[in-house]
Amino acid sequence: MIIAVDGPSGSGKSSTARGVASRLGLRYLDTGATYRAVTWSALDRGLDLDDTAAVAQRARELELEISTDPDHQFVIADGTDVTAAIREPRISEVVSKIATNLDVRKELIRRQRAVIDAAQEAGEPSGGIVVEGRDIATVVATDAELKVLLTADQEARMARRGAELGSVTAEQLRDQIVRRDADDATVSEFQVASDGAVTVDSTYMTLDEVVEVISRLALESVAQGRSYDG
Numbered sequence: 001m002i003i004a005v006d007g008p009s010g011s012g013k014s015s016t017a018r019g020v021a022s023r024l025g026l027r028y029l030d031t032g033a034t035y036r037a038v039t040w041s042a043l044d045r046g047l048d049l050d051d052t053a054a055v056a057q058r059a060r061e062l063e064l065e066i067s068t069d070p071d072h073q074f075v076i077a078d079g080t081d082v083t084a085a086i087r088e089p090r091i092s093e094v095v096s097k098i099a100t101n102l103d104v105r106k107e108l109i110r111r112q113r114a115v116i117d118a119a120q121e122a123g124e125p126s127g128g129i130v131v132e133g134r135d136i137a138t139v140v141a142t143d144a145e146l147k148v149l150l151t152a153d154q155e156a157r158m159a160r161r162g163a164e165l166g167s168v169t170a171e172q173l174r175d176q177i178v179r180r181d182a183d184d185a186t187v188s189e190f191q192v193a194s195d196g197a198v199t200v201d202s203t204y205m206t207l208d209e210v211v212e213v214i215s216r217l218a219l220e221s222v223a224q225g226r227s228y229d230g
């Protein structure tokens with residue numbers, strides 16, 4: 001089964017999707033990490049991020065290994081472990097430039113689908129995957145059995161990101177949440193639920209509660225699928 005989790009920045013997609021995968025014995029794919037890895041590589045090579053052709057070429061050439069084990073996440077780009085580096089503010093500040101490059105998206109969506117296919121072929125108990133990002137239900141895996149739009153109001157998302165990053169100014173927080181969502185929304189629809197998607201508003205929910213709700217929805221959709229199959 002494929003569980004798609006989309007939503008705005010700071011809504012809790014990564015933590016929740018990882019928690020659901022871990023609880024249900026599924027694989028987990030953080031598609032944002034693929035955009036971050038290309039950003040890291042483009043900066044490492046000194047590319048001009050506005051040179052869309054050069055950056056897209058880098059995306060096609062990059063050797064990328066991304067873990068789908070929810071309990072042991074790593075990202076390796078051209079042989080370098082960039083798991084921590086791709087989370088640095090210097091990456092977060094510019095990653096939208098890479099994520100709005102349509103040729104980069106084409107290449108990374110192709111790779112994300114390959115990872116999803118491999119997880120599907122792995123068979124039970126891990127023949128399923130929780131995939132999180134911005135365009136999973138609408139583009140990457142439109143056939144997902146469960147589609148979740150995970151939201152939280154802007155203040156909650158800024159507070160969560162603030163607690164995570166520590167000492168950041170209000171302006172930096174706004175850039176991380178509001179500006180980034182505005183840029184990312186120019187290429188993906190993650191602010192309203194797509195057809196068949198369930199909206200989960202996590203504003204007043206703990207992380208454990210959100211994991212519980214989505215795990216329950218996943219088990220219900222498996223049960224429904226079985227009864228449709230007869």
Ligand SMILES: Nc1ncnc2c1ncn2[C@@H]1O[C@H](COP(=O)(O)OP(=O)(O)OP(=O)(O)O)[C@@H](O)[C@H]1O
Nearest residue numbers: 008009010011012013014015160164202205206207
């Ligand atoms: N329901 C929740 N209640 C409180 N804090 C939460 C909740 N869900 C996630 N968090 C915390 O909020 C922060 C952001 O969560 P997370 O990184 O999972 O969001 P995200 O949607 O993946 O963000 P981004 O798309 O920007 O990477 C983390 O510190 C996480 O622990």
Ligand SMILES: Nc1ccn([C@H]2C[C@H](O)[C@@H](COP(=O)(O)O)O2)c(=O)n1
Nearest residue numbers: 031032033035095096099133134135
């Ligand atoms: N499917 C996706 C996943 C991510 N993005 C964008 C959004 C951010 O600008 C960047 C990094 O994502 P994050 O790690 O913060 O979730 O990639 C996207 O456009 N589509």
